[in-house]
Amino acid sequence: MSDSLSITLDRSSPVPLYHQVAQQLELAIRQGVLAPGDKIDNEIALANALGLSRPTMRQAIQTLVDKGMLVRKRGVGTQVVHGKIRRNVELTSLYDDLAAAGQQQRTEVLALQRESADEALAAHLRLTPGEEVWTLHRLRFVNDEPLALLRNHLPVALVDLADAELETSGLYEHLRRAGIHLRVAEQRIGAKSADEQERELLAAGDVPLLTMERTAFNDAGAVIEYGHHVYRSDLYAFEITLVDR
Amino acid sequence: MSDSLSITLDRSSPVPLYHQVAQQLELAIRQGVLAPGDKIDNEIALANALGLSRPTMRQAIQTLVDKGMLVRKRGVGTQVVHGKIRRNVELTSLYDDLAAAGQQQRTEVLALQRESADEALAAHLRLTPGEEVWTLHRLRFVNDEPLALLRNHLPVALVDLADAELETSGLYEHLRRAGIHLRVAEQRIGAKSADEQERELLAAGDVPLLTMERTAFNDAGAVIEYGHHVYRSDLYAFEITLVDR
DNA sequence: GTCAATGCTTTGTCAGGACATATTGACGTA
DNA sequence: TACGTCAATATGTCCTGACAAAGCATTGAC
CATH class of the missing domain: 3.40.1410.10 (Chorismate lyase-like)
Incomplete structure (x- = not known):
């Protein structure tokens, strides 16, 4: 649900595609467009919608999973769990x-x-x-x-x-x-x-x-x-x- | 250098191959078989030696990179930088x-x-x-x-x-x-x-x-x-x- | 002898496909 | 009604292949 989020890709940019996706997803979560509990579309649908391969889409999602903002469950889907996450090194600057x-x-x-x-x-x-x-x-x-x-x-x-x-x-x-x-x-x-x-x-x-x-x-x-x-x-x-x- | 490390794979195990590799690599580093500064073989050679595909080998290395134990440099190779890494959640139990x-x-x-x-x-x-x-x-x-x-x-x-x-x-x-x-x-x-x-x-x-x-x-x-x-x-x-x- | 160009090595990115496995819900049967 | 089975769905794992980009060393020109 809630796939009103619009992600734009720039294939001529030196920024990797998976990173562009991850950044815009993270922004959407931080800004509350995607709230904790929301489910995002499955990997294949998202990949198709953006014209990407599944591995690339997976890589984008994975970075947010590693940050603790998303959780994946096999057979179920991917969910937002956490909005605010603190940067790592420095503990806190x-x-x-x-x-x-x-x-x-x-x-x-x-x-x-x-x-x-x-x-x-x-x-x-x-x-x-x-x-x-x-x-x-x-x-x-x-x-x-x-x-x-x-x-x-x-x-x-x-x-x-x-x-x-x-x-x-x-x-x-x-x-x-x-x-x-x-x-x-x-x-x-x-x-x-x-x-x-x-x-x-x-x-x-x-x-x-x-x-x-x-x-x-x-x-x-x-x-x-x-x-x-x-x-x-x-x-x-x-x-x-x-x-x- | 120092590819005396022996990694064994069990393809019948439910444990994913990339995880088996990562575990044994981590053990080798923690035990000092691979010391900080040592370079490990390149991904393709390692993958071939173990009969794995490059993405799988990459995934194994990536988990140790994420833990801060390895560092990759494009055009150079992969190096051990850190032996002892503390587990994450609990800060410290x-x-x-x-x-x-x-x-x-x-x-x-x-x-x-x-x-x-x-x-x-x-x-x-x-x-x-x-x-x-x-x-x-x-x-x-x-x-x-x-x-x-x-x-x-x-x-x-x-x-x-x-x-x-x-x-x-x-x-x-x-x-x-x-x-x-x-x-x-x-x-x-x-x-x-x-x-x-x-x-x-x-x-x-x-x-x-x-x-x-x-x-x-x-x-x-x-x-x-x-x-x-x-x-x-x-x-x-x-x-x-x-x-x- | 110095410096720039070139080529090799290695990791980074991306695509597409195949099968495995966990979860859920629908369906059928006792 | 209760239970087990099965199919649909989504992620997990693994493979092959290709090209890009960064670093480094060697080569070559001046």
């Missing part, structure tokens, strides 16, 4: 989330310098001690209240932060613009009490802090970034949508 | 993790009862107030130290906990055995100070607590479970591997 929520935010760069990695840091970045790394300390405010203390380290060989506009945009956005694609990230989320420096910077009296440690890898498996952040737990929490396959 | 680490653990069921859902709980489980739900409170110990207070709610209509052996195995294991497949989960991780009851049960003096709130959905998009847990942050942290596609 603090910068983007706050921007999306319309919160006024501000970032203060406390330190940005090149230095040689000590043993512990080299281990995190999988370098040999002594190699040069960027060290970046930032303090992020929301509505003029300090929210998070962000400490990051990146190998100089792979990233250039010299001209990064880190006060006005996120670190990950800078990496994306530099053509660096983060593929895998290992994260560890915990909690701790604030130490003296953190209490001072974050103006958090006895508020427990949420900690996040992350190592991010690019396509080649090289470490791009190691960060350890602390957040005021009264102002922030991590949200994520997980999909099991 | 406390019970399984502790068992894998060889820690001695014990679970105490504080409460298990059927009751009718109040307004707040009904909203979490997407029921109408008054419908019956299971309420489960557990206290989990590691090495005889209290680690976490687990509070869960499940709709009576979808799950039966009457005979669940919740002292000796995890809740998720019980659900799996009952044939319930969790497909999507929304989680929220934060931190807070312990209240009086939590301080008493967890014997945590001034240790901040890590909180986890989760809503889990099955294939049909129905809510199977809502849980809010607290963990002693000096003994536990969430670990997760994220893959971007």
